[in-house]
Amino acid sequence: MISKTMEETLNQQINAELHSSYIYLSMSAYFESVNLRGFANWMRVQAQEELVHVCKFYNYLVERDGRVLLDAIDAPPTKWDSPLDTFEAAFKHEQKISGKINDLMDLALKEKDHATANFLQFFISEQVEEEATAKGVVDQLKMIGDAKAGLFMMDRELGARTFAPEA
Numbered sequence: 001m002i003s004k005t006m007e008e009t010l011n012q013q014i015n016a017e018l019h020s021s022y023i024y025l026s027m028s029a030y031f032e033s034v035n036l037r038g039f040a041n042w043m044r045v046q047a048q049e050e051l052v053h054v055c056k057f058y059n060y061l062v063e064r065d066g067r068v069l070l071d072a073i074d075a076p077p078t079k080w081d082s083p084l085d086t087f088e089a090a091f092k093h094e095q096k097i098s099g100k101i102n103d104l105m106d107l108a109l110k111e112k113d114h115a116t117a118n119f120l121q122f123f124i125s126e127q128v129e130e131e132a133t134a135k136g137v138v139d140q141l142k143m144i145g146d147a148k149a150g151l152f153m154m155d156r157e158l159g160a161r162t163f164a165p166e167a
Helices: 004-033 037-063 083-110 114-144 148-159
Strands: none
Touching (some): 004 083, 037 148
16 A cells, blocks of 8 residues: 555646646647747657656556546646747756656655655656756757757757657
């Protein structure tokens, strides 16, 4: 069994992951509106990845005899000033999610819930990768600056990202 506190906190994380997917889908729609289809693709793939995270938390709660309680999802932002602004927002969002995952781990350790601590290890590693990836795109966009050719090349590169669901 899982504690009520841990159950509530994991349910909050499910909501945060759903909101993450919603944010990335909104970012994808923004990129579609400015004809950057590769950037839009990258964000759509990211939205799908977040839904996989939702399912992991969902399944874990069920396996531990917890109750999954879905809550309302806040509306995401819908406007950004530029691709750089959008990816800076994505990077900040990933940092925020990392903080939430770390708080979950702190709670699991405090409660001596070793199963949940073990489960969360995947997400701790995942967040290192998520932050590094978003920061890498931010850094590249800063290097490109106002060079339209660089933006075009980056759009093509980001368009090659594919969703690979886990087995």
